[in-house]
Amino acid sequence: MPLHTSVPRTLARTLATGLCALALSSTLHAQALTVSAAASLTNAFQAIGQAFEKANPGAKVTFNFAASGPLLAQIQQGAPVDVFASADQETMNRAATAKLLADGTRADFAHNTLVVIVPSTAAKTPQALQDLAGADFKRIATGTPATVPVGRYTMEAVQKAGLTDALQPRWIFGESVRQVLNYVARGEVDAGFVYRTDALIEPEKARIAFTAPTTTPVSYPIAAIAASKNADAARQFIGFVRSAQGQEILEKFGFSRP
Amino acid sequence: MLTPLWLTLKVAVLATALAGLAGIALGWWMARKRFPGHALADAFLMLPMVLPPTVLGYYLIVVVGRNGVLGRYLDQWFGINLMFTWQGAVIAASIVSLPLIYKAARAAFEDADPRMALAARTLGAGELEIFLRISLPLAGRGVAAGLMLAFARAMGEFGATLMIAGNLPGKTQTLSIAVYDAVQAGNDAQALWLTLLISAVCMFVLVVSSRLLQSRH
Numbered sequence: 001m002p003l004h005t006s007v008p009r010t011l012a013r014t015l016a017t018g019l020c021a022l023a024l025s026s027t028l029h030a031q032a033l034t035v036s037a038a039a040s041l042t043n044a045f046q047a048i049g050q051a052f053e054k055a056n057p058g059a060k061v062t063f064n065f066a067a068s069g070p071l072l073a074q075i076q077q078g079a080p081v082d083v084f085a086s087a088d089q090e091t092m093n094r095a096a097t098a099k100l101l102a103d104g105t106r107a108d109f110a111h112n113t114l115v116v117i118v119p120s121t122a123a124k125t126p127q128a129l130q131d132l133a134g135a136d137f138k139r140i141a142t143g144t145p146a147t148v149p150v151g152r153y154t155m156e157a158v159q160k161a162g163l164t165d166a167l168q169p170r171w172i173f174g175e176s177v178r179q180v181l182n183y184v185a186r187g188e189v190d191a192g193f194v195y196r197t198d199a200l201i202e203p204e205k206a207r208i209a210f211t212a213p214t215t216t217p218v219s220y221p222i223a224a225i226a227a228s229k230n231a232d233a234a235r236q237f238i239g240f241v242r243s244a245q246g247q248e249i250l251e252k253f254g255f256s257r258p
Numbered sequence: 259m260l261t262p263l264w265l266t267l268k269v270a271v272l273a274t275a276l277a278g279l280a281g282i283a284l285g286w287w288m289a290r291k292r293f294p295g296h297a298l299a300d301a302f303l304m305l306p307m308v309l310p311p312t313v314l315g316y317y318l319i320v321v322v323g324r325n326g327v328l329g330r331y332l333d334q335w336f337g338i339n340l341m342f343t344w345q346g347a348v349i350a351a352s353i354v355s356l357p358l359i360y361k362a363a364r365a366a367f368e369d370a371d372p373r374m375a376l377a378a379r380t381l382g383a384g385e386l387e388i389f390l391r392i393s394l395p396l397a398g399r400g401v402a403a404g405l406m407l408a409f410a411r412a413m414g415e416f417g418a419t420l421m422i423a424g425n426l427p428g429k430t431q432t433l434s435i436a437v438y439d440a441v442q443a444g445n446d447a448q449a450l451w452l453t454l455l456i457s458a459v460c461m462f463v464l465v466v467s468s469r470l471l472q473s474r475h
Contacts (some may be wrong), residue, residue: 067442069442069443070442070443072444073441073442073443073444076444139342144425144439144440144442146441146443147439147443171426172342172424172426173424173425173426173427175420175422175442178356182418185322186319186324186325187324187325188319188323188324188325188341188342
């Protein structure tokens with residue numbers, strides 16, 4: 001019998017110890033900064049996060065990468081986010097309208113360009129938007145226009161070129177710019193719209209065909225969230241992104257200065 | 259707003275039919291035959307139930323994607339491309355729901371009295387006739403319960419479907435993906451309506467199918 005009862009008791013004790021440790025570690029990390037950033041910033045911000053932690057011993061940055069639309073929806077629902085960086089002004093404008101941003105913290109920190117990429121195995125390389133209406137490009141990927149900025153930039157460019165109807169049946173919508181990149185790299189689509197910085201990540205699997213002219217420049221705003229409990233650290237992080245060191249890292253990943 | 263509903267029903271009905279044919283045949287086979295590797299085959303057939311749907315989705319991309327091991331030839335020989343199509347969603351949903359039918363059918367066939375089939379055989383019935391007129395009716399309730407669960411699972415399928423069929427409004431956007439899309443866009447009112455709609459449809463399916471199962475007895 002003693003053997004019988006001791007097993008669950010030991011188990012309970014182990015579980016309790018584990019839970020305590022978990023609770024303790026989460027309070028210890030309460031000073032950690034949560035940064036919600038556009039998917040196209042993934043690699044650059046990871047590098048910035050490492051540099052920031054190195055420059056500020058004790059600081060801990062956790063990133064939440066997704067398309068800007070879903071990130072905004074999360075913040076609207078009260079997600080504990082300290083800093084928000086989106087891939088377009090419109091998403092940040094919506095955040096501002098909803099009074100989610102801390103006053104005076106919004107700033108543009110990087111620029112990018114919209115490019116059309118094709119799988120590296122593709123036989124034909126389009127030279128301009130008009131070429132995408134040709135028979136070789138049956139499936140063209142971009143982000144879901146309602147939630148993914150790259151989709152919005154794409155639709156603006158396509159509309160300006162008068163190709164909205166011609167390309168309408170060909171769209172394959174991705175959840176983020178990185179999914180569009182993945183669709184092209186796998187050869188599942190014939191062409192895709194991504195940012196130049198994304199195309200640079202998969203040079204073996206996808207190649208840049210041409211730069212697509214956008215009516216709105218691709219600029220990245222960053223801001224602290226009003227409900228943040230780490231207001232000082234949030235401002236510090238934004239300052240770091242905009243500093244010479246931060247800008248240097250962004251340039252290394254192909255972004256240009258605002 | 260009704261387009262995702264019709265698409266979901268179309269995908270779920272076809273997926274249940276596909277998984278039903280395969281699951282009943284496999285359940286019957288596995289209940290009657292014993293061969294080396296039987297347990298391994300059983301585990302393999304149950305795998306879609308325990309694997310995360312994203313893993314299944316990835317397998318599907320690797321197999322039927324345009325450059326996949328099978329997809330390459332489907333594309334070259336027949337011009338068939340399952341990626342980003344509702345047919346791809348059917349494949350995904352039938353694979354995730356297959357274990358539910360297979361398991362229920364196998365158990366039902368194993369529970370059926372084997373003497374019935376033996377008696378039919380002594381009376382000169384062929385194997386197909388025995389299956390259709392003795393074994394299948396005897397296993398009817400179990401198989402029907404499996405089909406019902408499979409249909410419900412197919413209706414709610416999300417992960418594998420999103421990976422292979424994508425999120426294309428009007429083409430591959432099923433109810434579960436439409437809900438996800440509405441929440442992502444911060445469109446709460448639409449998310450709520452879609453959620454109520456899918457809940458109502460699922461309740462309807464469950465009530466109707468349990469009525470059918472009861473009246474059969």
